[in-house]
Amino acid sequence: MPMTLYDFLDSGNGYKIRLLLAQLQRPYRWVELDILKGATRTPEFLAKNPNGRIPTLELEDGAFLPESNAILWYLAEGTPFIPDDRLGRAQVLQWMFFEQYSHEPYVATPRFILKHLPEDSPRRAELPERLERGRAALGVMETHLSRRTFFVAERYTIADIALYAYTHVAHEAQLDLTPYPSVRAWLARVAAQPRYVPITYRPE
């Protein structure tokens, strides 16, 4: 059995896995679940991932692995997408934990509210504070990238994939990247990587 990726096309977290799998040239089955219609909260899906979230990767042997950044690590171990040295590996994880704790709730969540919830959703009230924290996260990235080409070890790793996924669509969260020139230059470097695919990439 090839691997199966349970995903939602517009999810940046799912896109992380589609991008890495394309760059690794690994074949896989792709199953889209409509998270807007509760497809990740059915008993059938909760048996795969009790936390009820995509992406979830079903491995060749039938085991299920959720959490986008843990899936990236699983797929990238032993490849050039993770550094060889102990500190480099820890720094990749540092930026992936930064992404999930200090970036994703403040970039991905506003984008989700704006793109997928009705205009009169009460969740729109969350936007000002979330976007303020989103700008703080972008500021941390700008400081780091002002003297570097990529997040870790001066080369493209899964830390870049993890942070690229929602940063490159930050405008859809009403976040303007004009004040972050180093971030914009880094986005262009990521998009120029071999076998890059866009977030709209839907596997066969």
Next chain:
Amino acid sequence: MPMTLYDFLDSGNGYKIRLLLAQLQRPYRWVELDILKGATRTPEFLAKNPNGRIPTLELEDGAFLPESNAILWYLAEGTPFIPDDRLGRAQVLQWMFFEQYSHEPYVATPRFILKHLPEDSPRRAELPERLERGRAALGVMETHLSRRTFFVAERYTIADIALYAYTHVAHEAQLDLTPYPSVRAWLARVAAQPRYVPITYRPE
């Protein structure tokens, strides 16, 4: 130079590192910063961690590593606290990303609001929704632990340390663990590990 841990005694994220370092019997310097008085937002500390958070570990060579779970990984690589197999390592990361995304904001943050902010803080309004999500996280843990002794590979790993840190003080966040018997049994197993130290443990 020994390692230096920048920390705040009541932080569960900092406690993760103190617990692992005690269990690894590694010597280190310990520097407490008063996060309530802005000690992590000074220019001096922001030069160490531009994201302005503890814990941050200063390594022997002077490099700085932030993000509690990345520090756990750095310290535990090559020890029995991380599994040897690829899937086991990814599952440790799965639960550490679950901790930071689905647990910490809904267990640690309510605890912080209740313990450290004034009684009339407007942030108290966040409590009902945060605690509802905290109970959801505890429910996911209960389901997983109902058939297991530890989170991954049936042995004590840094995934257990990461989730123990705030779960064992969940009552300080007004979260009642009575409905989660498997979680309570697991807490007791963690507290019975060799060289365990409590969250109040202050290094010399």
